Amino acid sequence: MTWTVWTTRLSKSVKAFVGNPHFWIILAMVVLCTVLHYGAALGLSISLPFDWFSSQTRHAVDRVLFLGPVIYAGYVFGATAGLAMTFTVLLLMLPRAFLISPAPVDALVEIVAVVLVGVLANLWLRARTKQMEVNASYSELFRSAPDAMWVHDLEGNILSVNEAAEMLTGLNTENLCGMNVKELVSRESFEVAKNVQQRLLHGEVPPQPYEQHLIRKDGTEAILRVTSSLIYNNRRPQAFQNIARDITGEEMSQKNLQFYVEHITKAYEKERLRIASELHDSTAQSLITVLQQLENFLYDQPNLPVRKVREIQSIREHVKDTLQELRRLSRDLRPSILDDVGLVAALRWIVRELEIGYGIESSLQVCGAERRFSKEVELNLFRIVQEALRNIGKHSNASKAEVVIRFEDDKTTVSIRDNGVGFESPEEITALSRSGKLGLVGMQERVRLLGGVLEIKSEPGKGTSVIVEAPI
Numbered sequence: 001m002t003w004t005v006w007t008t009r010l011s012k013s014v015k016a017f018v019g020n021p022h023f024w025i026i027l028a029m030v031v032l033c034t035v036l037h038y039g040a041a042l043g044l045s046i047s048l049p050f051d052w053f054s055s056q057t058r059h060a061v062d063r064v065l066f067l068g069p070v071i072y073a074g075y076v077f078g079a080t081a082g083l084a085m086t087f088t089v090l091l092l093m094l095p096r097a098f099l100i101s102p103a104p105v106d107a108l109v110e111i112v113a114v115v116l117v118g119v120l121a122n123l124w125l126r127a128r129t130k131q132m133e134v135n136a137s138y139s140e141l142f143r144s145a146p147d148a149m150w151v152h153d154l155e156g157n158i159l160s161v162n163e164a165a166e167m168l169t170g171l172n173t174e175n176l177c178g179m180n181v182k183e184l185v186s187r188e189s190f191e192v193a194k195n196v197q198q199r200l201l202h203g204e205v206p207p208q209p210y211e212q213h214l215i216r217k218d219g220t221e222a223i224l225r226v227t228s229s230l231i232y233n234n235r236r237p238q239a240f241q242n243i244a245r246d247i248t249g250e251e252m253s254q255k256n257l258q259f260y261v262e263h264i265t266k267a268y269e270k271e272r273l274r275i276a277s278e279l280h281d282s283t284a285q286s287l288i289t290v291l292q293q294l295e296n297f298l299y300d301q302p303n304l305p306v307r308k309v310r311e312i313q314s315i316r317e318h319v320k321d322t323l324q325e326l327r328r329l330s331r332d333l334r335p336s337i338l339d340d341v342g343l344v345a346a347l348r349w350i351v352r353e354l355e356i357g358y359g360i361e362s363s364l365q366v367c368g369a370e371r372r373f374s375k376e377v378e379l380n381l382f383r384i385v386q387e388a389l390r391n392i393g394k395h396s397n398a399s400k401a402e403v404v405i406r407f408e409d410d411k412t413t414v415s416i417r418d419n420g421v422g423f424e425s426p427e428e429i430t431a432l433s434r435s436g437k438l439g440l441v442g443m444q445e446r447v448r449l450l451g452g453v454l455e456i457k458s459e460p461g462k463g464t465s466v467i468v469e470a471p472i
Helices: 003-018 021-038 058-065 067-077 079-100 104-144 163-169 187-201 248-300 306-333 336-340 343-358 375-396 429-435 438-449
Strands: 148-153 158-161 210-215 221-233 236-246 361-367 400-407 412-418 453-458 464-470
Touching: 021 058, 021 067, 021 079, 058 067, 058 104, 067 079, 067 104, 079 104, 148 163, 163 236, 187 210, 187 221, 187 236, 221 248, 248 306, 336 343, 336 375, 343 361, 343 375, 343 400, 375 400, 375 412, 375 438, 375 464, 438 453, 438 464
Parallel strands: 361 400
Antiparallel strands: 148 158, 148 236, 210 221, 221 236, 400 412, 412 464, 453 464
């Protein structure tokens, strides 16, 4: 910084101070305190009612009065100006202590006490100013936050809201403040929020964010994703602060997407059933007819050359193999055992098929009381396990595989594990689509249709576990 720039800034600062009326008030206070302090030495007769300072000398009171301009300067111009004024009054008091006072030691002690009080007062003012600035910043952040925010006491009475909360509810601040939150949300949502808040009060960490259903002024419902936190005063909980994001559009889009996937899946399964039926009822029957005609031809032509007989027998074997493959394909498309006997029997069948087809030692374990589900649910569970076992057979190089289905009172869990080569599992299953693992993505979509959760655990060289948990 050049000398010219520095002097220019200093000149502007001095002009700002001199042009402020508080500067002249402080200057007048300093002059008055100085006159009182040095009045006797200057031959001035000043009489003030100091009788109520029974234990203080006249000049000790004069020194205490110097705290007036010190605190005033700190309050008006900031702690830096207050500390500068403290240094100024120190310089004003020292000459009397050293040159005039009959008890210089006592005078110095009193001066030090006044300076210490002045410094502490200005440090307190600085801390208070910073706290006020923080509060002002928080208030502005609270007011202009894009997400809805509100604060309510421990009983649920709303104390303050921001503009986004007004827009979300359709109510203004005057209407909202004083209302209880249970007037704004559904009964189920209120119980969920109450549970979260109780856990916060007990020092626990509840799962957040959580979902709330808000009833707007016009009667429409908004779906919110809410995060709550405690506000303390002197280490005691005083209120809850809530931050909510409106996810109504997202939820509707998700529901529409789920509806679309559900109907696509049903159409897909319906088409598979149609193809399986046609293969079984038409194509398979045609192949059986061809086999019968070949056998009849051999029976009616006993004098055929051996070479021709062998050719026809070879054709017949090829037709038999094709028929077997056709029947297997038809069962894969829609196994009749699933419709006829149920999920567990169908799982036993595909586990046995894995062992026969790929030579992998496979087992099925059933825990809990077996029960039947709707056709759609059983079909989705079957397809999930079928896809997992198909992946094991084609890609895992495993020697063992295990399927466990666990029936519980409020949920059903299916786990498929192998001891194969494994792979690097991503954080999000949807990322697998970019690496060509579309079967796993399809499994996730089927799990969503069940309202469940899919978890895939895998590491290179440590096998793979696929766990499905559904509230069925």
